[in-house]
Amino acid sequence: MNPENSVNQAKPSNLAISVKNLTKTYDKLTAVNDISFEVKAGSTFAFLGPNGAGKTTTIKMLTTLVNPTSGTITVNGIDPVKHGLEARRSFGIVFQDPSLDDELTAYENMFFHAGLYGVPRSQTPEKIHEMLNFVELWDRKDDLVKRFSGGMKRRLEIARGLLHTPAILFLDEPTVGLDPQTRNHIWSYIKKLNKERGLTVFFTTHYMDEVERAADQVVIIDNGKLIANDTVDGIIAKAGAESLEDAFIKLTGHTIRDDQASAADSFRKMAAMHRGGGARR
Amino acid sequence: MKSNFFYVIYILWLRQIKRYFRSRARMIGSLGQPILFLVALGYGLGPTFAKAGGGNYIQFLAPGVIAMGILFTAVFSGIEVIWDRQFGFLKETLVAPVGRFSVMLGRTLGGATVACLQGVIVLIISLFIGFHPAFNSIPLAILFMLGIATVFTALGTGIASVLEDMQGFQLIMNFVVMPTFFLSGALFPLEGVIGMIARFNPLTYGVDGLRATFIGVSTMPGGIWIDGGVLLAVSLVFLGIGAWLFSKIKI
Numbered sequence: 001m002n003p004e005n006s007v008n009q010a011k012p013s014n015l016a017i018s019v020k021n022l023t024k025t026y027d028k029l030t031a032v033n034d035i036s037f038e039v040k041a042g043s044t045f046a047f048l049g050p051n052g053a054g055k056t057t058t059i060k061m062l063t064t065l066v067n068p069t070s071g072t073i074t075v076n077g078i079d080p081v082k083h084g085l086e087a088r089r090s091f092g093i094v095f096q097d098p099s100l101d102d103e104l105t106a107y108e109n110m111f112f113h114a115g116l117y118g119v120p121r122s123q124t125p126e127k128i129h130e131m132l133n134f135v136e137l138w139d140r141k142d143d144l145v146k147r148f149s150g151g152m153k154r155r156l157e158i159a160r161g162l163l164h165t166p167a168i169l170f171l172d173e174p175t176v177g178l179d180p181q182t183r184n185h186i187w188s189y190i191k192k193l194n195k196e197r198g199l200t201v202f203f204t205t206h207y208m209d210e211v212e213r214a215a216d217q218v219v220i221i222d223n224g225k226l227i228a229n230d231t232v233d234g235i236i237a238k239a240g241a242e243s244l245e246d247a248f249i250k251l252t253g254h255t256i257r258d259d260q261a262s263a264a265d266s267f268r269k270m271a272a273m274h275r276g277g278g279a280r281r
Numbered sequence: 282m283k284s285n286f287f288y289v290i291y292i293l294w295l296r297q298i299k300r301y302f303r304s305r306a307r308m309i310g311s312l313g314q315p316i317l318f319l320v321a322l323g324y325g326l327g328p329t330f331a332k333a334g335g336g337n338y339i340q341f342l343a344p345g346v347i348a349m350g351i352l353f354t355a356v357f358s359g360i361e362v363i364w365d366r367q368f369g370f371l372k373e374t375l376v377a378p379v380g381r382f383s384v385m386l387g388r389t390l391g392g393a394t395v396a397c398l399q400g401v402i403v404l405i406i407s408l409f410i411g412f413h414p415a416f417n418s419i420p421l422a423i424l425f426m427l428g429i430a431t432v433f434t435a436l437g438t439g440i441a442s443v444l445e446d447m448q449g450f451q452l453i454m455n456f457v458v459m460p461t462f463f464l465s466g467a468l469f470p471l472e473g474v475i476g477m478i479a480r481f482n483p484l485t486y487g488v489d490g491l492r493a494t495f496i497g498v499s500t501m502p503g504g505i506w507i508d509g510g511v512l513l514a515v516s517l518v519f520l521g522i523g524a525w526l527f528s529k530i531k532i
Contacts, residue, residue, distance in 0.1 A: 063376060064376070065372075065375070065376060065532060066531075085378040085379070085380070086378070088376060088377065088378035089378040093376060095369065095372055097369045097372075098368070098369045099369035099370055099371075099372045099373040100369070100370065100373070101296065101300075101365075101368075101370045101373075102368065103299075103300045103303055103304065104296070104299065104300070108296075108299065112292055112293075112295075112296055113373070113377075115288060115289065115291075115292035116289060116292060116373075116374065116377035116378075116379055117377060117378060118285045118288075118378065144303075
C-alpha cells in the first residue's frame with residue numbers, strides 16, 4: 001500500500017483521533033487555524049469553544065463532511081480525506097441539529113440506518129433491540145418519531161449512532177435544549193458506553209458541568225485557534241480559576257459571539273412564526 | 282460492498298414508499314387538482330371541443346391529466362431533498378458509508394415509483410368520470426408513466442440539490458412546472474408556435490405516448506417509439522445531471 005498508510009499503522013494503536021496542523025479557510029474566513037491534538041482510545045474528550053470558534057467545522061472535517069484546507073487527520077487509523085467511506089463506517093455521529101426522519105417510526109429509523117451502514121441483515125433485528133433497550137425506547141419502537149419529545153429524539157439518535165458498533169461516537173452538543181433530568185439521563189448512557197465498551201466519546205457542549213463530570217481531556221478553541229489542551233483540573237489550575245466555567249471565560253473573554261444562522265436555524269424561526277409563537281430565539 | 286449498493290438503493294426507495302403511504306393527507310390532497318381538471322375541464326370544455334370536431338374531450342384530456350398528476354408528484358418528490366436538508370435527515374444519509382450516487386438513485390427511484398402510483402390512481406378516478414381506454418394498453422401505459430415520473434423526479438432532485446431552502450419553490454412552480462404542463466399538449470392539441478416549443482418539452486413525449494397507448498391517437502411524428510426513446514434518453518440524462526448536482530451538496 002502507499003507509504004502514508006503504513007505510517008498510520010505504525011502509530012500507537014491507542015490513539016482514536018490524531019489531528020496535525022489542521023486548517024480550514026472559507027474564502028477570506030479562517031474557520032480553523034492550525035490546530036493539533038490527539039484523542040486517546042477509550043477516553044471521553046470535550047471539545048469546547050464559544051459560538052463560531054470552529055467546533056462544528058472541525059467535527060465536519062473529522063467526519064468527512066468537509067475537506068480540510070491543509071493539515072492531516074487520522075480517525076481510527078484511517079485518513080478520512082482519502083478513505084471517506086471506510087472512515088465513516090468506523091464512527092457514529094449525533095449532529096447538533098436533529099437528523100431523524102419524523103415520518104418514520106423509531107424502529108424504521110434504526111432499520112434504515114442499519115441498511116445504510118451495512119450492518120449484516122441477520123444481526124439487524126437483534127442489534128436494534130439491544131440499542132433501543134439501552135436507551136429505554138423499545139416500548140416506543142413503533143411510534144412515529146414526530147410524536148417524540150426532544151429528549152427521546154436525542155436518545156434515539158444516540159442509539160442509532162451506535163447501531164453499527166463504531167469505535168468513536170461524535171456528539172455535537174448532544175444535550176442542548178434539554179431539561180436537567182434528560183441531560184442527566186443521556187450522560188449516564190454515554191458514561192456507561194464509555195466504561196463498559198471502551199467507546200471513545202468526542203463531544204462538544206456549552207454546559208461546563210457536563211465537562212467537569214464526564215471529560216478525561218479538554219480542548220478549548222477560540223477564533224479557530226487551539227488555546228488549551230489539558231484535563232479539567234489542569235485547565236482550571238493553569239487559568240488560576242475556581243471552576244471550569246470561570247476558566248473558560250478567562251481564556252476566551254467576555255464578548256458574546258454571534259453564530260451565523262444556518263439554513264436550519266432560519267427555517268425553525270420561520271416555522272415558529274407560522275405557529276404564531278413569534279420569534280422564539 | 283457491491284451487494285450493498287443495491288441494498289442501499291432499495292432502503293432509500295422503501296423510505297419514499299413508506300412516507301407516501303403514511304401521509305394520506307398528502308396523497309389525497311394531491312389528487313384534488315387532477316380531479317378538478319378532469320371534472321371542470323372535461324365537462325366544461327367537452328361540448329365546445331366536440332362541436333369544434335375534436336371528438337370526445339375526456340378521452341383526449343384524461344391521459345394529459347394523468348401526466349399532470351405524475352409531473353406534480355414527481356417534482357415534489359425530488360424537491361423533498363430540500364425538506365430533508367432542513368429537517369436534518371439528509372445529513373444522516375450523506376454521512377453514511379455509501380456513495381452519493383446510490384443515495385440519489387434510491388431516493389429518485391422511490392420518488393418516481395410514488396409519482397407513478399399517483400398516476401395510476403388518477404387513471405382509476407378518470408375511469409369513473411368517463412374515460413374509456415383500451416384495457417390491454419395499460420401495461421405499456423404504465424411504462425410511459427414510469428418514464429415521465431423518472432424524468433421529473435430526477436429534475437426535482439437536481440433542482441433541490443442547488444437550492445438552499447424553500448424560498449425558490451414558487452420560482453420552480455411558476456417557471457418550470459406550470460410551463461412544462463401547459464406546453465405539453467396535455468390540455469389541447471399542439472399546433473403552430475406552441476407545437477414547435479413543445480417539442481423541447483419532455484412531457485410532450487410522455488403525454489403523446491400515453492395518449493397513443495390509451496386511445497391510439499398520436500400527434501407527434503414518429504409515434505410511440507420516438508416518444509419512448511426520448512423519455513428514456515431524457516431520464517438517463519436527467520438522472521446523470523441530478524446525481525452530479527446531488528454529489529455537490531454541501532452541508
